[in-house]
Amino acid sequence: MWFYEKKLQYPVRVSTCNPTLAKFLIEQYGGADGELAAALRYLNQRYTIPDKVIGLLTDIGTEEFAHLEMIATMVYKLTKDATPEQLKAAGLGDHYADHDKALFYHNAAGVPFTAAYIQAKGDPIADLYEDIAAEEKARATYQWIINMSDDPDLNDGLRFLREREIIHSQRFREAVEILKEEQGKKKIF
């Protein structure tokens, strides 16, 4: 069960009218290493992983939805007042033809989201290593988007999201350490 808090995890501000950035940001919305893929991957893996790390997957999976909402807000702000001409110039003409200004779960190249992006192997170590890799890939995606954006307010939000990926990766690495712990051996952290 979830509770919804009607605010963003981190304030989203956008200072320049640059719909092209929306085209890049959509990678983190419906792309292979995006927030939707992350949320669905972690929440689904919870059922076949040792009890000790279920809570971590719940927490991080839930937070990924909060990130998805931030990305959606960024895309919305960047496109809501754009004319069809501006969208066309921003490379969003094909998106507009299909969706008007509606958001859609596809990547920056327009490829629709697929569950094939994520895996549930049922092996706790294999699944956690996939999660670590997913976090590093999402971190890298944020780097490349920040590198293409000269909007300081937008980048401020993206920097926050990238920092969260670093923390998530750290916690998944710690989960691996917990599962490696030998049976019956007491260890104090």
Next chain:
Amino acid sequence: MNKFLRTYHPYVSPFDPCKPILEKTYSTPPNLFMGFQPPNLPQFSPQEALRAGTLWKAFYDPWFNPFEKPKRGETS
């Protein structure tokens, strides 16, 4: 330079079509070095932590576009 960046120097051909980038950088964020987080690490204040995206100073590694101007007291 940021202590979480590493560099390497790719081969440059005399026949490269574009002006070669002599030094390439990549990120090695703090989570690679910590192992299991030890107790009692220094923390940000709650306000700072909300902005930084982490409570723990050791994990703070902000990424900047080289062409963007830092704002609101951020440092790279």
